[in-house]
Amino acid sequence: MPPCPRILVVGGGAVGMNVALRLQRRLRPGEAEVTVVDTTGYLTYQPFLPEAAAGSLEPRHVVVPLRRVLRRSRVVTGTVTAIRHADRVAHVELPDGEGFDLSYDVLVCCPGSVARALAIPGLGEVGIGFKTVAEAIYLRNRVLRRLELAASTPDPATRARALTFVFVGGGYAGIEALAELESMARDALRFFPGLDRRDLRWVLVEATDRILPEVSAGLGRSTLEQLRRRGIDVRLGTRLRSAVGGHVVLDDGTELDADTLVWTAGVRAHPLVERSDLPRDERGRIRVAADLAIDGADDAWAAGDSAAVPDLTGPPGATCAPSAQHAVRQAVRLADNLVASLRGEPTVPYRHAYVGSVASLGLYRGAAELYGVRIRGFPAWWLHRTYHLARLPTWNRRLRVIADWTLALLFRREIVSLGEFANPRRDFRLAAELAGTGDGPAARDPQGESPTATT
Ligand SMILES: Cc1cc2nc3c(=O)[nH]c(=O)nc-3n(C[C@H](O)[C@H](O)[C@H](O)COP(=O)(O)OP(=O)(O)OC[C@H]3O[C@@H](n4cnc5c(N)ncnc54)[C@H](O)[C@@H]3O)c2cc1C
Structure with a gap:
């Protein structure tokens, strides 16, 4: 391990952001450098999403920009598309489609989960x-x-x-x-x-x-x-x-x-796990030991929805449910164990009983x-x-x-629907089309509500 190891945190969600925050606090100057790569550049506090959907909370208030809180880490807004841990390299794709290889010494893999969709027609x-x-x-x-x-x-x-x-x-x-x-x-x-x-x-x-x-x-x-x-x-x-x-x-x-x-x-582990050489369980989650070190891989750690974390408070073989309750606590244990391993100290198993x-x-x-x-x-x-x-x-x-x-x-809840935010260029494309410079049908989505568009 080099004198100042490079720690790469993949995913800045409930686990990733809290791991980086804890590392910022625990690492001595020059002991290691931390890079966090996240697709969105912010943590989404998912338990508040239903209230954001209902208009009880402003959506921007249920996310935390990583750059605001991770002042002593490097934040990369991009998507990790593959991990070759044997070579200590992750491939990162930037929002403009450009990509590059990012080398690291220690990996923390926590890209969370995706919806477990089924092959149902329509x-x-x-x-x-x-x-x-x-x-x-x-x-x-x-x-x-x-x-x-x-x-x-x-x-x-x-x-x-x-x-x-x-x-x-x-x-x-x-x-x-x-x-x-x-x-x-x-x-x-x-x-x-x-x-x-x-x-x-x-x-x-x-x-x-x-x-x-x-x-x-x-x-x-x-x-x-x-x-x-x-x-x-x-x-x-x-x-x-x-x-x-x-x-x-x-x-x-x-x-x-x-x-x-x-x-x-339901959810399943993020597909990035499949595009890595990290060991997986039968449900596609990263296999980790009780101290959150990845089973059979050196200098690699994982927790949260994408990992099969042993539940030491349950029956033998049980794993922790995918929840924020676990994710946040696992993050703290993971960061402490990572620091301990850098210092040659013993690690501690993760244990949290459901309350x-x-x-x-x-x-x-x-x-x-x-x-x-x-x-x-x-x-x-x-x-x-x-x-x-x-x-x-x-x-x-x-x-x-x-x-x-x-x-x-x-005040009572707002009832205005701003669906057109999803298609902000529609009116201007129509104007461009009338001027003869448009390059396609202006109002392809008449409701302005394409499910893939975001605000
Ligand atoms: C609607 C909803 C309500 C919930 N309510 C509760 C609740 O009340 N109580 C509770 O305990 N739990 C709740 N949960 C579950 C909880 O939010 C999750 O278990 C927890 O967020 C998992 O943490 P994580 O860090 O593993 O994943 P996440 O918090 O999802 O973070 C993953 C991060 O990785 C990033 N990422 C993904 N892929 C890549 C990639 N390839 N490259 C770079 N970055 C990537 C994502 O942008 C994201 O920021 C809820 C979940 C949802 C969806």
């Missing part, structure tokens, strides 16, 4: 995931835009289709996203006198016989009852068969037309479990906000979030 064409700020913004605009369409169209079929929202997957992300968006839409209905709450159809499709597998069966059941009381059509033990052109077919025989299909049926979970189910509604105690309604919602506020990195972001929540007490 899913890729009409579906959208719920893991990024872009997806949260898109869904908020989408739901509001569909209310506007439904309120304006004379055609009952168009109206019914616009007001049908299908979510697939009853884990945390799916339940929170659905509950928050339903709450937002219900609130917005005040401004749509022609629409009634019963006109909106919210459907949750879940393949297993329960929702929220992350919490106890009892809390899952009571949350299910809460959602059903709100008129949400929850289908347990049901799978999506097809969604071609928005015509949704379920395996219980139900067929419905929906303009909005959200896929939140509970909190979920927001719309304004003033929630579900939580703490040390085995179930909490529902307003106290659970308050707990959710307090817990995640404390976990949100930096005081800058915390204060901005508090300001958002405080303003929301004084």
